[in-house]
Amino acid sequence: MDQLLALFSSELVRSGIRLGTPIILAALGGALCNRAGVLNLALEGKMLLGAFVGILGAYYLHNTYLGVLAAGASGALVGLIFAWVYLKYNVNLIILAIAVNLFIAEMTVFFMRTFLGDVGTWSDPSIKQLPDVAIPIIGDIPGLGAMLSSYNWIVYSSWIASALAFIVLFYTKFGRHIRAVGEAKPAAETVGISVARVQVFVLVIAGVLCGMAGAFLSVGHLTLFTRGMSNGRGWIAVTAALFGFNHPIGVFFTGMFFGFADAFAIRLQTTTDIPPSLVQFIPYILTLVALILVGARAVFFEYLARRRFRQRAEREIAAQGSASAD
């Protein structure tokens, strides 16, 4: 029991929040794209590019914040290219995403080997990690403050971005346009919404968010870059977006959930002798369960709707029958 209690500590919460951050950021981007009717499966690639550009930016510009900015810009650029190719040449989004992911995965290693020496992991002592910043009032609350304060700016921006996305999506005209494009593209076109502008916007924003998520991996959490650093987090983000029903607040909590599952797995690994690969299963099994639950929910609601429709139809027929009998 003591061992089990030792698993839950403020350190677990902190590492859960840290591990959840890149997933939340990327999943928000994915959710926005889904809302606007563009399936964005290139989250993984954009995140990897963000990690790479983030650490290079921090190294060459001698400022970690500029590195993060560069990472966001690189993601935005990929999003822009993605949108341009998609809208101009009507490319299949899935094939496009496969190509982008493969290209970035191979290109980062190519550049690392060509310009940074023939290594699998690259780092430089001059690169400083993104500093932790304490929140003034919340940080002073005993107990809770230790869990909620003293993170770097990317962590806070994942929280701010979730709230902002929620407000924009549901309380602004532009947000209504985004949802309209996703739900009924021809209808949105008819009322004069520029579908292309909305889709370009969400793809660029998703790129920025993924780039920041990547930068968090390379300069926010550690100060190094390894090949394939995003390591499937982009795909987890795709599922987190679905699991959170493409709702920013839902996405925030599912992202946190995956982060905590990951933190818990690492914790179990260090405190017990369960084989690591079995523990690493947890997030993926959860993802699979999440997918099944999301699907089951949709099927269940459809069943309910059908039943309600049938019952109403039966009632109406019965009412008509009795009316004609009179």
Add this chain to the structure above:
Amino acid sequence: MRKIRENVAVPILAILAGMVVASVFILMTKTSPLAAYSKLFQAAFSCESFSRCNLFVTLQLATPMILTGLSAVVAFRSGMFSLGQMGQLLLGGMVAAWLGYVIHLPPIIHPLVAMVAAMAVGAAFGWLPGILRVKLGVNELVCTIVLNNIAALYVRYLINFPLRADQSTTAHSPLIDATARLAVFAPASKWGTGFIIAILAVIFVHYFMSGSRRGYEQRMAGEAPLFARFGGIYSDQAAVRGMMISGALAGLAGALLTLGVYYRMLDGFEGGVGFDGVTAAILGAVNPIGTAIVAIFFAGVRQGAQVGLQFAFKIPRELGGCIIALMILFVAADKLFKDRLDDLGRWWARVRRRKAVTEEGA
């Protein structure tokens, strides 16, 4: 005619465009792109002698890629965007490796049993996302990617703990029996019976998809599910069946890798063959024969990038992957080429008309 022109000309133009754009990366390493490409293709498809032959290595590399490519073809044609080839290949290979040393059977029968078991496991691992898609509407793409990770972790666990052969630095399972190994054609490469099996699979998939009633059902389920439904085809069943055949083919690819190349299961066994198969299927116009040709070509690019570029010019072998990704990007943007082809066709028609007019005038 127009269809053939598009299906052949578009991939070739995409390949050329991909190579042109990739030259930018070659120039960054201060090498001439022409020299690099000639070295790449020479290293991939040349043959010095029977015992030292790069082409055989390329064909060996292409063997599992052809099968994962076919797996993608069957899935895509059935309307399922399955990317689960990697997981199915790993599990199939694992089962084949396990049966290779656990049971003892006479030659020929032993590899056959292992291959059938691998195909069964692959099919089961394809059935799951298929049935989830059909019954619950779970996105098969995301689902297969998650299943890939689960399979990879499971296989890593198996070869690290219960099935670990010895305490060497890289985890691997015990060697399979000599009776279970597939025959090799030429020394210095593992090009062998597996390639014949892959070619047989190409022929099978070709006739299945375009020559049989079931194949017609598969294609209808993929291209026009509602039409198929009205025509009395159970498109759901056909989609699940497509996923199972797709899984079985990927499982077979894994079995050929263990029985014909590595003779055991080890870490890093997959090496990107799953995704390369998918890309080969896309560039090969989702056609079995086209996919096989592209798979051999891609295997050549990978092989040439490794032994040609990396050894001779010190260009990282990842350039091969970059070239493949660019080709996929261009083939996805096929509208670009189709428009150009149409322009060209119109221009040619105009030239011919003008010629006819002047001849008449004369």
